[in-house]
Amino acid sequence: MLSLLIQFSLRHRVIILLAACILLALGIQIGRTLPVEVLPDLTKPTVTILTEAPGLAPEEVEARVTFPLENALMGVSGVTRLRTTSDVSLSLVYIEFDWGTDLIQARQFVQERLQSAVQNLPEGIFPYMTPIASLMGEIMLVGIYDPENDTNPRDLRTLADWTVRRRLQSIPGIAEVLAMGGGIKQIHIQPNPDRM
8 A cells, every 4th residue: 555655656746746835835824824822721621719717727727628628529520630738727729620621610510519518617718719710820929028027917918908919900811819818907896785
């Protein structure tokens, strides 16, 4: 078979050269119209779950938050890998799906499982899914601190939440800005029954 193809190519050189030139021209034309991505997304469809657990050490976050979430998400359809990270007051769960999985449908599956997992978490701790964004898009980690230590960490967190975060989110292409640490400013109203 191969020897027949070689003999035909040698006998009909002009036809083979014309066909090669036509294929080359078509290849160049198609190459010019293809969209060019500088950084192609090479990550599988991934759903990220973020859970803040204020005041818990990494070991407590792992035992009380991450393990229950892992158990609840273990049987989601189409999952190829489940990765977790437990840090001070923060749990991150990355759920990777098969290539070609519809990300919206995958997020629905995960959301259904999260609703049942909330009852196994400590009181006041609620996991949520981060916006749809690629892992390739994690660009920068920024820290805010006061070099003179004159500012309370809670005030730095307030500055990060209400000023820096909003300005960063107004930039086109920013999917999410995550603030961690410092303590969240809260207002507690405690009525005095004697004066009521």
